[in-house]
Amino acid sequence: MRRRIATSGRVRQILRERSAAVSAVLFLCFAFIPSYAATSYTISLASPERHLIEVQMLLPVGAAQRELQLPVWNALYQVRDFAQCVNWVRAKDAAGRSLTVRALDKSRWQIADAQGGAVVEYQIVADSPGPFGAELNSHHAFLNLAQVLMNPVDARNGPMVVRFSLIPEGWHVATPLASVPEGGFSADDYDRLVDSPVEIGVFHESDFDEAGAHFRVIVDAEPGDYDMNQIDDTLHKVVAAATGWMNDRPFDRYMFLYHFPHGPSGGGMEHAYSTAISLNADVLAKSPEPLASVTSHEFFHLWNVKRIRPQTLEPVDYTKENYTRALWFSEGCTSTAADIIQLRSGLLEERRFELQLASEINELEGRPAHLTQSVEESSLDAWLEGHASYQRAERSISYYNKGELLGIVLDLAVRDASHDHASLREVFQWMNQNYAKQGKFFADSEGVREAAEAVSHSDLKWFFEKYVAGTEEIPWDDFFRNVGLRLIQQTNKVADAGFVPSRNSDGSVSVAALTAGSSAERAGLRVGDTVLEINGNATKREFVRDLAGLHAGDTITLEIGNRAGAEVELKWKVGTRAESVYELKDLENITADQRTRRAAWLKGEAE
Numbered sequence: 001m002r003r004r005i006a007t008s009g010r011v012r013q014i015l016r017e018r019s020a021a022v023s024a025v026l027f028l029c030f031a032f033i034p035s036y037a038a039t040s041y042t043i044s045l046a047s048p049e050r051h052l053i054e055v056q057m058l059l060p061v062g063a064a065q066r067e068l069q070l071p072v073w074n075a076l077y078q079v080r081d082f083a084q085c086v087n088w089v090r091a092k093d094a095a096g097r098s099l100t101v102r103a104l105d106k107s108r109w110q111i112a113d114a115q116g117g118a119v120v121e122y123q124i125v126a127d128s129p130g131p132f133g134a135e136l137n138s139h140h141a142f143l144n145l146a147q148v149l150m151n152p153v154d155a156r157n158g159p160m161v162v163r164f165s166l167i168p169e170g171w172h173v174a175t176p177l178a179s180v181p182e183g184g185f186s187a188d189d190y191d192r193l194v195d196s197p198v199e200i201g202v203f204h205e206s207d208f209d210e211a212g213a214h215f216r217v218i219v220d221a222e223p224g225d226y227d228m229n230q231i232d233d234t235l236h237k238v239v240a241a242a243t244g245w246m247n248d249r250p251f252d253r254y255m256f257l258y259h260f261p262h263g264p265s266g267g268g269m270e271h272a273y274s275t276a277i278s279l280n281a282d283v284l285a286k287s288p289e290p291l292a293s294v295t296s297h298e299f300f301h302l303w304n305v306k307r308i309r310p311q312t313l314e315p316v317d318y319t320k321e322n323y324t325r326a327l328w329f330s331e332g333c334t335s336t337a338a339d340i341i342q343l344r345s346g347l348l349e350e351r352r353f354e355l356q357l358a359s360e361i362n363e364l365e366g367r368p369a370h371l372t373q374s375v376e377e378s379s380l381d382a383w384l385e386g387h388a389s390y391q392r393a394e395r396s397i398s399y400y401n402k403g404e405l406l407g408i409v410l411d412l413a414v415r416d417a418s419h420d421h422a423s424l425r426e427v428f429q430w431m432n433q434n435y436a437k438q439g440k441f442f443a444d445s446e447g448v449r450e451a452a453e454a455v456s457h458s459d460l461k462w463f464f465e466k467y468v469a470g471t472e473e474i475p476w477d478d479f480f481r482n483v484g485l486r487l488i489q490q491t492n493k494v495a496d497a498g499f500v501p502s503r504n505s506d507g508s509v510s511v512a513a514l515t516a517g518s519s520a521e522r523a524g525l526r527v528g529d530t531v532l533e534i535n536g537n538a539t540k541r542e543f544v545r546d547l548a549g550l551h552a553g554d555t556i557t558l559e560i561g562n563r564a565g566a567e568v569e570l571k572w573k574v575g576t577r578a579e580s581v582y583e584l585k586d587l588e589n590i591t592a593d594q595r596t597r598r599a600a601w602l603k604g605e606a607e
C-alpha cells in the first residue's frame, strides 16, 4: 500500500486557501510578463483529489500569432494524445484583456494579438500512473512534463523556466532540472525541459559520488518495502561498471527516481540526466536482480538513444510519430549493454546470464513472426504496440528481444572478424566518439554497421542484410562456438488450452488468438470473445497464471461473452502441443582459447 496523505479538516482548509492563492498568483503575473525570450510555466497542483493541474504559461513579447502544441507522444513510442486530458484553455494579454484562443487541430492552439506577451492558462487532468505518465493525487505528483506543458512552437529552442505552486505542506520537489535563484527550475529548451521527470511529494532521498559525478536517489515507496543502502550499493556498482565500460561520463549530476508500488507496475523511462523507474514491491522483495537489470538498462540509455541517437528520432515531432528502424539497437542493444554492465559488476552471474540468454532465444524462436517481420520492421511498428492484435506471435516480434540477441551475436561477430581486437564495447565507444561527441546523429542500422565495420576492419554487410533487415534464422551455434557454447534444443509436450488470452486496458480479458483445430475452437471459442470466468473464478490478475497451471487432460470451463452479446459457458479438455526449449551448454572438448574468449566476452572486453 502506498502512503496516503490524510484528508483531514486541516487539509481541506489548505485546499480552500489554495483557491485564494490561485487568484493572487494570476493577478501578480500580469505585471511581470518578461520582455526577454524565456517561456515560463507555473504548474499549480490545483486539486490532488480530483487529479487537476492548472498551468499558467507566460509568453514573452514577440509575434502577434503564437502556436501552442501539447505533444501527442513522448517517452513511449505510442501516440497517446495528451490533449484528451485538457479541460479548457484561455489567454489574456498583459492588461488582463481576453485574447482569442483558436483550436487548430486536436493538439494545437493559436493565440491571437500576443505581440505584447500573453498569459495562457489551462486545466489538465493528471491521472496516469507510472514512469511514462503524469499523475497527481493525494499521495504525490509525478509528472512527465510533455504530458502537461504545451510546446510554444516558435520558441521551442529558447530557454524555459518552470515553477510549482500550491504544493501541499510537507511535499518536496525532485527533478534533474537546474534550480534558479528566484525559485523554480530552468532548461535550455523545450526538449530538455520535457526530458526531465518531476516528483513532488514525501520521498526518501539519498545521494552518493561515483566516477567523479554526484548522484541523487529518490524513492517514493513504503519504507518497509526497500533497503536504501542496498539500492545505493547496487547503483554504485552499475554506475562504476557502465562509466568504466564506456570510458566516459557525459554529465556531472544524475538522478535515479524509484517507485515501488504494490499494484501493477514495471517499467522505466530513460532521460539524459535521470531515470524514472517503477518496480512492483513484491518483485523487488523477491530478488535484487530486476532492480539491477532495469536500472542498468535505463542508465545505459543516457548514452544509447539519449546521446548516441538515431537521426530518425530527431528532431522529435511532437505532432506525430517519428518512424525509426533503429529501436532494435537503441532499445535491444541497450539491454545487451545492461547484461554486460551487470556481468562486469558482479550483479549477474555467468550461469544466470546464460539461462536468460537461452530464454530470450526461446522467446524469439517461439514466435512465428520471426520468419516474417524483421527487427527493423518491428522498430517501425513500435507505434502499434498498444494494440492487442498486434502483439500476436504470428504478427510481431519484439525489437527488445531480438535486438538484445542481435547485440550478443554482433558482439561475437565483431570479435571474430577482428580476431578479438574489438567487441561491442568498441562499437559503442566508436559511436560515442564519432556521433555523440560530434553532435551528430547516426543513420539507423547503416550507422551501426559503419561503426561495427570501422572497429573490426571488415565487411559486415552480410550480418545486417540477413539478421537486421532480413528474417533469416540466426545460426546460433556458429556465433557461440568461439566462446565454447552451443545451443541445445529439446522438444517438450506442454499443456495447451488452445487459445491465447490478452488483457485489455480496462482490465478485462479477451481471446487474442486460437489454435487452429484445437478443442477450444471445436467447443465454440472465437477470437475476440471476452472471458468472464475460468473454472468458476472471475478473471482477475492471476488469470494468465491460472491458465498456465492447467495440465493436459484437465477440463477447462470458460464463461464467455461472445460477439453476439450472449454469455455462454464453454467446456473442453486441455490438450498438448510441442514446445521447443533451448539451453546453452559448454561445448564438449572446449579448448583453452574458447575459455579465454568466453572470459573476455563475459567482461565485455576484447582480448
Ligand SMILES: [Zn+2]
Binding pocket: 270, 297, 298, 301, 330, 331, 334
Ligand atoms: Zn529502454
